[in-house]
Amino acid sequence: MDELTLYIANKNYSSWSFRPWIAMTAAGVPFREELIPFGPGATHPRFLELSPTGRVPVLHHGTVRVWESLAIIEYVAEVYPDAGLWPADRESRSLARSISMEMLSGFRALRGACPMNLRRPIKAIELPGGVTADVARIETIWRDMLHRSGGPFLFGAFSAADAMFAPVVNRFSAYDLVCDAETIAYMDAMRTHPAWRAWEEAALAEPWIVPEDEA
Incomplete structure (x- = not known):
């Protein structure tokens, strides 16, 4: 299976990065983290290279690109259905x-x-x-x-x-x-x-x- 790579921004400030990161970490889902710190105006030129929105978080999985925190969590839940990201019932x-x-x-x-x-x-x-x-x-x-x-x-x-x-x-x-x-x-x-x-x-x-x- 291709490696999951989660691109995030500053951990002190980036609330949207925090959401998929803590979900995946708490569930024991293996992934590689790459942190790109905010530049002026809380942006970074690399964000545009990684995500169509020019924002993080964004998840790369082989050729798949998933952006927006909740969409990332849903995608990971499909890839790792036994991780318990969502309640069972x-x-x-x-x-x-x-x-x-x-x-x-x-x-x-x-x-x-x-x-x-x-x-x-x-x-x-x-x-x-x-x-x-x-x-x-x-x-x-x-x-x-x-x-x-x-x-x-x-x-x-x-x-x-x-x-x-x-x-x-x-x-x-x-x-x-x-x-x-x-x-x-x-x-x-x-x-x-x-x-x-x-x-x-x-x-x-x-x-x-x-x-x-x-x-």
Whole structure:
């Protein structure tokens, strides 16, 4: 089988790179990682060579090119059907895909106001309109899924759905957005997962600084 190569950007900032990386790593899927740090404006000329969108992440698998985080996760789940990227039962799988798609397409206020930054000291900011509603909706999703599954992750075991929400865990923490005990317990489970710790360790060691309005 051809090797999977995942092209990503800075681990400290690139939330979309984080999603497929942590999904594949947590599932034990073998792949080669190639990190290309952001240039000015959070871009890089090589991104255009690798992906038709000029953005990362992008997965190369032989002649196949897959871009966008959720599409990468879906492709890898097809190549490695026994890796458990999605829940085993149909109902749970449908829920996991629904909330993952909601994460992909929504919560723009939160993403715009609170960029992922694993090195950021915990500090609250004045929140623009829409962020509070985004936070409330995400907490509702997490609470509903955790009550249904029993935790510690959204569908019991770590899945692609957790990977899709992984950058939100950093946002909630770094910008001091939540205080609910169940939310904090889920965030703690995420942050102590070995895949999270591996990514975070590398992120904290990176030398690059990208202004928050460019990340």
